[in-house]
Amino acid sequence: MSAQSNLSIQDEISAAILEVLTAAKSKLNCEIPTSLTLDRPKNRDHGDYATSIALALAKPSGLAPRVIAEIIVAGLKARADIAAVDIAGAGFVNITLAKGSQGGVISNILASGKKFGHGNKLTGVAVNLEFISANPTGPLHLGHTRWAAVGDALGRVLAAAGAKVTREFYINDRGVQMDKFGASLQAAALGEARPEDGYHGAYIDDLAKEVVAANPQILKVSGEEQTFAFRDLGYKLQLTQQQSVLDKFGTHFDVWFSEKSLYDNDFFVHCQEVLKSKGHVFQLDGATWLRTTDFGDDKDRVMVKSDGSMAYFASDSAYYISKRERGFDICIYMLGADHHGYTGRLKALAACNGDDPEYNVDVLIGQMVKIMEGGEEVKLSKRAGTIITLEELVEKVGVDAARYTLIRYPVDTPMVMDVDILRSRTNENPVYYVQYAHARVCAVLRNASDIGIKYGADSIYPELLVHERERELIGALGEFPRVVAGAAELREPHRIARYVEELAGVYHRFYADCRVLPLGDETPSELHSARATLCSATAQVIANGLELLGVSAPEKM
RNA sequence: GCGCCUGUAGCUCAGUCGGAUAGAGCAACCGCCUUCUAAGCGGUAGGCCGCAGGUUCGAUUCCUGCCAGGCGCACCA
Incomplete structure (x- = not known):
């Protein structure tokens, strides 16, 4: 074995090929690529590794592909770790390794152990990975579950590439949804009809009981005061339930970020000042807007409404500023397909802040998940009322099968999970x-x-x-x-x-x-x-x- | 109407900068356990890569148009 090297055999050979090409630059008379990857050919007759670089350089150099291939062959012939270099077809270069020269991989794996596979592509990059980000007004459902698995895995993968990853769950704990939630709990506890536009899942009854059990005094107050008490305690209990479910699912967050907290200590005012100083904030019809159309968004976005209340985008903008001020280089947002319209405004927001939307913001859109059982789509959840929950899925198939299956598909394709298959052992x-x-x-x-x-x-x-x-x-x-x-x-x-x-x-x-x-x-x-x-x-x-x-x-x- | 995503084998789906004969599993058919886990392995069969153009030496991959499906387009959150 040659001396231990961190480079794999294919890295060494591709570097060697680039050297050969660079040395022949005068003959090629064109730009030499800075990197090149060797493919593993599907067909064993094509050797251990192959490259089509000769074909790619044919046009810019004005030389026949085979001529370029010949240069590569001549340059690699002397290497002891290569048994043969052949030219095939129009100009593919096929490389067959010498016997035993792949052995370095094994010693590498044994020496690196759990670190084998880790790299340094993202070393020094601080990544904020935001995923799930549900309302604390009900159980996590199937859509959240896809992100719970994929987001967590992506966090691990980015960390393996050297990034400093912070996983963040954004709690949408502000706004009218929360009040409707409180009113629904209140109505359930008092045995009254729930508001039409409130929450109707069966879990509301259970949660209302829990709230009363945790604080029996709550029944002694009434009206709005009682609604808020139900809201605040229900929020706490529901969030704890989400956290516990995610914990069992093996998905852990570094930061649980409260939307409400964006308005503490004048932080929001500060964010407005920041954005104003960049010159894309304007007033119209009594409302405060961000001119996101300066950077390709479909329409400008309201931050502060004419009645003085905050639009949802106010939080989005302040939250983004918070992330950047906390030192994150890359902010990854993992959103459901029903939020894909956000991509444009988030990118524009970054641009309004003077950032590079292509680098600093990365929006991943996850398509819908369906679940099949017994040949039929499962739609009803006994707890949530409409959509199946993360907890129910895990009960059906277990954590490993659920996580693995959810991660196995690219997120931009809609997916179907078949419970019967996930329970099978084949x-x-x-x-x-x-x-x-x-x-x-x-x-x-x-x-x-x-x-x-x-x-x-x-x-x-x-x-x-x-x-x-x-x-x-x-x-x-x-x-x-x-x-x-x-x-x-x-x-x-x-x-x-x-x-x-x-x-x-x-x-x-x-x-x-x-x-x-x-x-x-x-x-x-x-x-x-x-x-x-x-x-x-x-x-x-x-x-x-x-x-x-x-x-x-x-x-x- | 505008925008995002998807269309690959009977089914569920892979296929990063364009590359050699388009892959896997399941389902169908045929084989392999008197010694390392058969929850495994081998083989047969199965394809206008949605349609039509374009760019290219070369297109499932890139561009344009069309068709089909999913999802969006608030001073809601």
Whole structure:
């Protein structure tokens, strides 16, 4: 093995290719890209890694793709870690690694342990990740649940890429909704009809009882005073319930940010001054507006209404300023599809504040989630009255299956969760497929220890791992850091899930074709150790991947 | 009317800067456990990548138009 290096083999080779191209710059007579990624070809005949860079440079350089490919081939031929460099088709360069040269991946994984896959793409970047942000007036429902899973996973992924992540839950605890909530609780407690535009779920009755139990004196007061008392205590209890449900779901927040608090200590006044000083605030018809149309929004937005009360956007703007003043570089908003209209105004708000809306604000829109059971869409929730709750979903399928399934799809596609599949224990249910792979590796390692097979950093023997399945497995393991970096950059945690499924599949195939432990009275050899070590590296990567999703990696199933 | 998202195998869906024969699981059919977890593995079959143009050596991917579905367009929150 060559000296330990943090660069993976593909990073080294792509850097080498760039060097070769740069050296030939006079001949190419065009801009040389600053980075290039080697693909893992689907077809094994195309080698371990491939690049189409020669095709891409053909036009700017005015040279035939094959001529450029020849330059790359000539430049790479001398490397000891490459067995062959071939030109195929119109000008693809296919690289086949020398036997054993993939072994660095294994020692890397063993040395890095839980940190394997972590990178530094976002080092030094302070990210504010806001998700869920529900009203504290009822249970969290299915829409919130998607974000509870995806937001949490994204937080883990961004942190793995080096970012300093603060997860924030914005509590919409201000405004007429809260008063309607209080009035609904009050009516429920007194056995009166609830306001038409109030809250009607069955949970209101339970919550009203809880409020009375917590403060029996509340029945002694009346009128508005009583409404507010119900509102404030109900809020507290409901928020606690949301927090407890999220806690059980494995989603934790660093900051629970109260919308109301934006108006404490003249903070809002300060925010208005800030925005005014940037020159996009104006008065019209007695109201105070922000001229978001200066930056592409459809219409200007009211902050302070003509009657002096605050529009919702007042809070939005103050909240954004708060985030920026607290030092966050990137503010990520995860919103439901019914709020997609917010993107334009949030970006414009940032621009009005003199920020770069493309960098400082990142709005992710999550499409709807449907849930199917017994072939039919489940619509009714016994608690919420209309929509199924997070708690009910977890009761049905468990935390791991719920989280995994919600994260598995890109958020911009509407998704359907089939409860029957999530309860099944087959290939059909990807979370079990992946967890089973992990449990299987662990079983092999337990057996290896029992019969005294040595494995670990001293027992890698990369030159022995030449079976096709072994090469596939090592190659797949080496992809993990790049997958994590991509998921962070694109804000797409589902890539981790897809990768881990792929890795589990590769492992299962390896397991089927490559016997790890000695058979019968066979004498333990270095190959057994090498394979056991490979298993141990695989277990680490699967566990790391599942960790990023907040899904458990069981050692036994 | 304007805007955002979606349209890929019978079903549920992957497919980041355009790349080689478009993938996975399920469902269908055929195989594999007297030794490491069969919650597994192998094989067969299954496609106008919504439609029509355009850019390109090359388009599921980028651009334009159209069709279909979902969701929005308040001095509501």
